[in-house]
Amino acid sequence: MPIEFRLKRQPTVPLEAEVLTPDIVCRLTNAEIRSLTVYHGKRQLPLGEFFEIEGEKSDDLILHGALNKIRWVGRAMSKGSITIHGDVGMHLGSYMTGGRIDVHGNASDWIGGEMKKGFIHVHGNAGGQVGAAYRGSMAGMKDGIIIIDGSAGLEVGMRMRRGTIILGGPARDFTGLQMKGGTIILMAGAEIRTGAWMNRGTIISLKPLLLMPTFVFNGCQNPVFVNVYARHLQQFGIRLPFAKKEGAYHHYRGDVAVSHKGEILIWQPTSQT
């Protein structure tokens, strides 16, 4: 039986609720869960102050309510699942090493910040810095998958080293900023400066992108790895085109200001080539 959390009191300032992870609640009784400490600004309060809680001792959490001000949900989780019905606040699933998070609503900035493994699916829109490195850190997400059905904000995948980010909607500026590896798939394109400062890694866009002058055109291709990737992504209901008869990818390498090893692939359907 999953544990259900229903928001009963809207915090007036952001609530730091890193205790909302399977790793912490999985062995606790209902009373113990209610007495877990959360930080409301600088004040320490019991979790039960903000949530009605049903259930106990489970790896699966279900959260309900407008959780826009609830931060750090699923921080460093390694197992189990969190399902959120409603919007959720910043730092969702940051540092996570396993398990799964589903958001039926919108999420905020820093989803999966520096995550090592696991799966995050946001059915609505997300904020900026998805899978990114926290300020000053060398690397962002190191593995795992983040799927956003809707749009995303600035600096998606900033300094990511591995793993996959898939955006159904458009991203804003600086997608893949200083990327070191991994893959970002843009089903609906992105605004400006995509791939700025990228060292390695792959950005695939199904819509045209306005590229920086530091990306060099490298020919039209239908790389085999896209084929493999497309098959892998089918299980998530994502369709990545790869067949020659449908079109080809324009391949660019860069950012030549720092490296020639990053790549951006932009899909050109046959009708347009």
Next chain:
Amino acid sequence: MGLLKIAGGTVYDPANGIDGVIQDIWVQDGKIVAAPAGMDARPDRVLDAAGLVVMPGGVDMHAHIAGPKVNLARKMRPEDKRTGAVVRRTPITRSGTIGSVPSTFATGYLYAGMGYTTVFDAAIPPLAARHAHEELADTPIIDKGFFLLFGNNHYVLNQIAANEPERLRAFVAWLLHAAKGYAVKLVNPGGVEAWKGGADNIHSLDGTVENFGVTPRQIITSLAQTAADLGLPHPVHIHCNNLGLPGNWNTTLATMQALEGRRAHLTHIQFHSYGGQADDQGQFSSRVTELAECVNAHPNLTVDVGQVLFGETTSMTGDGPLGYYLHKVTGRKWANGDTEMEAGCGIVPITYHEKSFVHALQWAIGLEWYLLVNDPWQIAMSTDHPNGGSFLAYPQIVQLLMDRTYRQEVLKRVPPRVLERSVLQDLDREYSLYEIAIITRAAPARMLGLAHKGHLGVGADADIAVYTHSADKLAMFQLPRWVLKAGEVVVEQGEIRQETFGSTLRADTHYDESAIPNIRQWFEEFYTIQFNNYAVDDHYTPTGTTAVPCRPA
């Protein structure tokens, strides 16, 4: 203040030749006093030190704990703070952060918590002296001070080029006075200025600084002479040219020889003892044997080590070109700051890996220095905090020096090539507690010319560390039983018992008033700050200064 007695401790006080003698130490009004006459003398408080080790408070003569460079490193490395431990607020202490560059309050607590009571920052641009004093004012418990950067100062270079030693002497004396500084520091003399001017760094003592027409050799000898003429409590403090570059031992040896018998302190000497070719890392080797021989033969020279310890830290140096070089080598982020016509700096995060040949050899070279200098009075313990590692690693160095089995164990883990390029494996020397007391307290205090520090004789400042004797030297030096600062018990078993504030140590220089108009004119022409606003006034040293006298020849 009442009379306090530290009863029955085993005292190590090398400055007074006391090597593990059981005796009482009496303290009154912040000073060590003679045992009161008469049987009825009753102390107001007795610390029972039976079976414990009593030493003077530690003296760190070379660390980076204040000023713009340190603050820039804190700002540049949020990740260092985010993942680092924190110092929690208590009813008597403030909160703080640690990481490789602790915040000001944490710096004071952590030093005192290890039994250190006096610390000097090694590189402050005079123009930023005000800022450094502000940070030191927020650094509790310890007595503190700083060295001023002179080796790339335009006015200094001009006087050397014009062969005006009297004007130079007056300027040095005036600047130390105006900035409330302690000693003359040279950082890559001439090289920083050349690099700031857009030319390459200078790689030999006889290279020329463009626009000034002076050489590093001239800068070193002129300022060593000036410091001697002024009789500064601490002689010229030199960070040699070519820091960190393979083959730089030649430059270091040339610097020692160029001093021609003048007193000087060569700092973080570990970073200056490398053999090999600049372009070929494969040839990298230790040349400590030759350099230590030179130090052993020249009592006018003293050194501190700048020991490297494995782990993550931040390199920060007044040597701007070095910061840039490290950034190029490591690929890590980099920040650089220049201070008008005075100095520069560079900051780079750095991780020393046990499995890296170069890093492990640097570690071994540091230890070779401790073990190859015969007279411990010529060598001071340092990590060049935080460049080689944090000052928090000092107990670990003590363990490495006192326990050769432990040293050999670590040596087994490093790349085998290190054993070929260094003599560390063959060095059996082990430090005694007496020698540890020399290199961590007595010697640095003597090198700094602090007659009232680093010993437990009558009249000395009652800065005392009491340790619990243990075979585990790491634990012993990490957690003192008591630490006294100016006669107050400030630390008990590693916990801060009260927050006091120490004094700022400055050199009591006297300058020739007739030199002022020329300096004033220089300021009016070139500086962004008016001459009258330049000197640091007493508001910036709210807990007072201690003027350490100069002894002109």
